[in-house]
């Protein structure tokens with residue numbers, strides 16, 4: 001798979017997965033700039049059907065001893081089938097191979113994705129007040145989660 005088709009696959013989920021009110025989706029340029037960095041990686045799940053080939057993706061950044069999950073999404077058509085959980089399992093394996101012992105992430109406080117993270121073993125470890133600027137101009141706290149792998 002070349003870089004362009006991996007980015008196409010990611011964007012096909014990105015556009016469908018994020019509610020625009022939170023302003024969380026990345027544009028194509030942000031994805032391609034991130035993945036051009038040597039320490040930033042994607043995991044893409046291609047278990048979709050002919051119409052929507054990509055079911056989900058995540059983007060992650062490695063730093064010495066730790067990994068930061070930057071973005072994870074599953075197409076609405078394929079939710080609650082364990083795809084995000086499976087990608088987290090793969091991430092933990094890849095991150096360990098890169099020498100990480102912890103995974104961190106930051107999430108807007110009211111995101112139901114918290115249930116996924118807690119199920120995986122993440123624990124809330126911090127709060128950043130008014131960290132996210134929403135598309136309506138309001139702000140929301142970020143919760144930092146961490147898990148040992």
Ligand SMILES: CC(C)(COP(=O)(O)OP(=O)(O)OC[C@H]1O[C@@H](n2cnc3c(N)ncnc32)[C@H](O)[C@@H]1OP(=O)(O)O)[C@@H](O)C(=O)NCCC(=O)NCCS
Pocket residue numbers: 017018019070071072073074075078079080081082083084085086107111112113115116117119
């Ligand atoms: C969050 C998201 C990635 C979850 O993907 P998913 O493939 O549906 O998640 P999984 O099927 O692997 O969920 C595993 C478990 O996590 C929990 N979970 C996942 N989504 C949940 C939700 N919306 N509400 C409550 N619990 C949830 C459940 O315990 C679930 O197990 P169950 O289905 O047996 O009850 C998906 O809803 C999504 O793309 N959301 C929009 C993008 C987003 O907000 N991403 C996170 C911030 S970057």
